Amino acid sequence: MPPLVHHSRVPRSLVAVATLALLLTGCSASPQATESTAPVSGGTLNYASGDAEPTCLDPHVGGNYPQALVGTQFLESLVSRDSAGTIIPWLASSWSQSADGLAWDFTLRENVTFTDGTPFDAAAVQANIAHVQDPKTGSSTGYLAVRKVVSTSVVSPTVVRLTLSEPDSALLESLSQPWLAMESPTALARSQDENCAAPVGTGPFTVASWVKQDAITLVRNDAYTSPPADAAHTGPAYLDSIVWRFIPDSASRYAALQSGAVDVIDNAQPDTIVQAGKSSTIRHLDAPRPGASNRIELNSGRAPFNDPLVREAFVRASDVDSAVASLFQGTATRSFSALSSIEPLGVSRPDLFGYDPEAAATLLDEAGWTGRDSDGYRTKGGVRLSVVFPVSTNQSIPAEQSLFEQLQATAKAVGFDVVLSPLDLSAWYTALGSNSYDAVSAPYTKVGPDVLRTLFDSAGIVPAPSGYFANHAQVNDPEVDAWLTEASQTADAPKRAALYAQAQNRVLEGFYVLPLYDQQNHYLLSSVVSGTRAMPTVSTPTFYDAWLNR
């Protein structure tokens, strides 16, 4: 999904993180800590998000990360993913596909009801797919994920069949995302405003109230029966309730955590993570998002980056490593891949992305950018070598914006005039939609390597009716298209991996993107909170297993 907001990093292994959490609390000197190994029921957890407050809590509508963050607490999907990347049962207990890959039967978990009493059955799944595909819903992320689903049918109350237009190797990964969570058909039948204010799911919590620009209050669902296969316990959640607040300012958010006013914060910035590292009462959960890595996409659809030599020169002229080291202070690891480090099928090519200003200068000479203007920038035919770089201030954290400034300085040494323009989200979309950019950094979160098709298939150059398009590098390579299409259709796992690797290598070797690091997604938790983990799907935290030892 094109995330709306700040992003910031993830769980290598959730099991490891959970274990670490237990160890940490177990090792703490506080008197309660020794008792905390046995979960305690009760209490209210205070959460402070640095993401934008959603305008609608139903993640079917639009579909962005802030919706996924809070939605994870009260909505559930048909399947989930474990920390190794394997799809595991959730609301669907098993599934099978026909030999041609065009029909998928999902057997649903029995005796599950939505929190409004509506039973969860095949008809409910049907209603949800229909809701996501209904243009009136205005779904974008969920809609794209089930684009190949042409019809749904009720085989029996506990078996639902999805019929596809073509095979979809990413279907299960798509269905694991919160943007395709299952909601009560009774609730979906209400007006969109009503459903946005309090969507009804099968999750461990329910939305009790939402006071806009203040807080969302979630209370425990005492009748909860449907945790995912990798949850630590069964039955209702331990927490009585969760108060979900929005504190956009990073320093205030961290101060609230330090003072104990809140127990968990998201979007922790590098300097606060470093500070938290020195604290014995704050724990860090690093949960990179799946899908694309954070990268700078070079627009090959117009000069100067339509010339591969100039793209390579820009990559060689950018000292990313020094910038990441100084700005992220050890909280982010350099990426050399188009995909997140948590995607098993990601291809990493450190050999391609080294900083080498001399090589960059040679490449520019070779490409004919040999002139110099009075400001020291290179020129060709009297035209300055400038790179228009719109920066979304909503999506790039301050450290990332500073990183772009550093790249601007190192690229200047070679003769590039990088013009950074910080823009709000709508101006940024306009700049992209009107093709007025040479470089851009746009996060994209999606479970599984099929995100490559969204980012690099030539079909993604044409803006969707909403105006959004994701192939910002404007990669237009028929072979890449063919490999990605074939990969999305094959049921043969090794073949799929090989095709995705081929496509990634072509994109990386063509210098269409300059990978930076994983999509940063850091949570800081007070030591009073135990049992929290990030979902291995889109790395949102889940508080189903969490408990408090105040």
Next chain:
Amino acid sequence: MSDLEIQAGLAGAAARRQTGRGLGTRFGTRFGGRVGLTEVLAAGFVLFLLLAAFAPGLVAPGDPLAIDPRAAFQPPSSAHSFGTDESGRDVYTRVSHGTGGSLQIGVAATLIGLGLGAVLGIIAGMLGSIVDFTVNRLLEVMFAFPGLLLALLFIMVFGPGPATATLAVGLATAPGYARIIRAQLVSVRSSAFVEAATVLGRSRTRILVRHILPNTLAPLLVLGTLGIGQAIIWAAALSYLGLGAKPPAAEWGAMLSAGRTYLNTAVWMSFFPGLFVVLTAISATVLGRAIERRLRHA
């Protein structure tokens, strides 16, 4: 600073003059009154600012945009007297090189505000009746919006950037100046010497040009000096909000904004640009008051 504050300030300065009390230790009694230590310090600081604005290379020879990632987040030291920022840029060099831009915005915005305010104030004060009524209502409407909000509205319509920020601050300060100038003009118009001139049969034009305007516009110099400090603060506020100078430009408000993220760990990144904004505003105010005092003596 609202016009009320300025008026209160003028009244306060007048009161201090009458009672012989003032700020700071004073030395010297010649040259139209005494020169206070604060005034000397303020003048010194303003001289430094002017030097930094017109010849930044003399004050800080480095490149304000030169990065050095390995030297990021260094606290003030002999090598970097104001410390370094997140990209290892020298904060002292950036603050010094940022002076020109900040002063330029402050002076230009004040001139715009004063110019517009003078036109409105004189029109209202001189033409009277319906025009006075209309201008006054217009000013009241503008006063209903806090100045910064008015500036934000202007930027919303015309887009962000240093030029629009200057215009916006100028427009936002104009109503205050207009009201002061109008009040001054009305009081001068009904003063004894204007009455005398009228009695002596001088023409209206001659009275306006020889008596009313000089006595009305003289305080503008004081208002302007006082206003520059305020305009710099507002311009910095707009840059702080991302609506003025764009990063990585060395501009005080933009530097404050960038430093805000690291307030917990690298306070010098915001402290020094903030200090310069404050000192500039204070110096301009102190000098404005000093000029005002001397004018009254004269």
